[in-house]
Structures are given as C-alpha cells and as structure tokens.
Amino acid sequence: MERQWRRILHPTDFSAVSEAAFIHAARLGRQHDAELFLLHVLVRPTPYEIQAVGWHGLHEAAEVERGHDAQAQLDALVERATQAGTRAISLLVDGVPHRRIVHTATSMRADLIVMGTHAWSGLSRLLFGSTAVQVIRAAECPVLTVRVPSAKAPLHSKPFHLHADLTTGLRRTPTSGFVVG
Secondary structure, three states: OOOOOOEEEEEOOOOHHHHHHHHHHHHHHHHOOOEEEEEEEEOOOOHHHHHHHOOOOOHHHHHHHHHHHHHHHHHHHHHHHHHOOOEEEEEEEEOOHHHHHHHHHHHOOOOEEEEEOOOOOHHHHHHHOOHHHHHHHHOOOOEEEEOOOOOOOOOOOOOEEEEOOOOOOOOOOOOOOEEOO
C-alpha cells in the first residue's frame, strides 16, 4: 500500500540545496494532494554578536528588513507551488533551526519533512553541525533529505536521500539513512 502524505513540511534557507528540496516537496504535494507548509527560521543575532559587531541601535532595522525579505521569498515559493498545483502555506518563525523545524512538524502533525542538506562530512560537519541530521534524529515523522550533486559526484548518482527503513514501511531510522538511487 502506498503511503499517503497529507501534510508536508519543507524548511528552507533559500539556498540552491533548499531549491532542490522545494521541487521534490512541491511534486510530492501535488501527487498526494497534500498541504505543503513552507518554513523559514530566522536566526536572530545574540546580544554578544550585536555588541561584537558594533550594531548598537542598527540591528533592529536590519532584523525587520531580513524578516520582510524572508517573507517575500516565502511568498514567491507559495506562488510557485500554487501554480504547480500544490496547496502551500508559508510560516516564518524565529529560533534555532533544528528545534523550530521539529517543533513545527510535531505541532502541525506533519506526515513528512522534505529538506535540503549540504551533505557535509568530516571536519566541516563536526565544526558546523548539520541541521538535517539533528532534524532526522528528533523528528517523529519521516525525513526526506535532498542534496544537489557536487561536481565530484558520478553522473549516475541521484540527488536525494531517503531516511527510512523500506522493509517495514517509511519511518525514521538512524542518521545513516538510505540512499535512493
């Protein structure tokens, strides 16, 4: 029996990787007649960062502008999804990205999260962490991660990972996941 997705969450940072994930999320939304929730998490600077940069008094205006820019980009994604035949809703929130993604998915009872990943490994992953890995570990629903193949990737590789145990149906598994391809 094919899994029916009703609520799909697509967190976006508006990068090329998120664009690739958006295409998959919109396609799945159309195929399953699902609602597509487009989420952007604004990461606010800490008081220490504001002081270090010397933004005293200037950061409020910059933060308001960032919020307006993010909402405009979300609105453009909603329009694209709608034109492609998918019902879409935008969500703009503040906070720590992986926490807000998981909280939003839980509160909206998402059936699936479709998100981009930069597929960092080694030292860069250790230093910068991975929002996708943290979401995969904490989410209560399946997480489909999408990446844009690098120039080093073989031509036959597919640009997405499905974190699921396909022997018992789709569900969350350890971070190693399963590569579809």
